[in-house]
Amino acid sequence: MKIGLYGGTFDPIHHGHLILARQTVEQLGLDRLVFIPAAQSPFKTGQALTPGQHRFEMVKLAIEGETHFAADDVEIERTGPSYSIDTVDIYRQAFPGADLFWLIGEDHVPSLPKWHRIDELKNRVRFVVLSRADWADAGPYPVIPRRIDISATEIRNRVANDLPITYLVPERVLRYLQAVKLYRGEEHRS
C-alpha cells in the first residue's frame, strides 16, 4: 500500500497541481494520493492565506469523482502550529505498514533541513520532489518532472484584475471561487 501526502496551500488548487498529482500516482504506483491544504505556513508568515475552509472546499471540488485522490483537512483544523510530522504520524497510525510519500515542490527543497523534526520525518516518509522544469536540484530525492507553469499567484492576480481564469482551474473550482467572491480584494491587485 503506497500513500502519497500532498501538502500545499492550494490557494487555489489549479490544473498544475492536478496534472502533477496524476503523474505522481502513475509514476510511483500510488494507491492513494491525499491533498492536505496547509495551515498558515511557518515560512510564509507575512502572506495571509485564504481561510482553510474555502481552500479545502476547492480541493474537494477539484478531485470529485477521482478514486485515487482524496482530501484531508487535518492541518487546517489543527489548533496551534501545524507540522508535517504530526500529519505523517496520523497516517502511520491509521495505515500501519503503508509506504508513505511526502510530495514537495522543488522550491521547498532548500528549506527542508529547517523543517520541524526533519530527521524523524525523513525516516517515516520518502520525500518526492515535484518539478516544474525539466531538471530540479532535488538533492537525494526522486523527482517527478513535469514542465508546467501555472501559478496560484497568477490566478489570484487575474481574478483581482477581472481577467478570465478559465482553463487554469477546473470548472467547479472556478464556479466556487466566483460564488464566494475569493481573490477580489485590493491586496491581490498587482
Added chain:
Amino acid sequence: MVLDLREISTFTDFFVICSGTSEPHLKAISSGIREGLHTEANISPLSSEGSPLSQWIVIDYSDVLVHIFHSDKRRFYALESLWSDAPRMNLNA
C-alpha cells in the same frame, strides 16, 4: 461501519470503524474487543496504538484494523473519504 478493502488495499482487508462518546467509553470498547476476541477466538492483536486520551485507538489484527474514535474526532471522515470507493457495511450491534 466496516470498509471492505479487499479489492483495494494490500496491507489489510477490512477497516472496522466505531466511535465512543468519552474516554472511559473508548477504553471500554477497546477492552471489550480485545477480551472478546481473546476469549472467543484466542486472537491477539499485532499491535495497538493510541490511547483513550488521544481520542483515537487503532488495534491491528493484520487482516482487520479496528479504529475507535472519540465522536468529536473528525479523523473518521478523512478515513472515509480516502476509501470512497470501498464497499461498506453497516453493522447494527
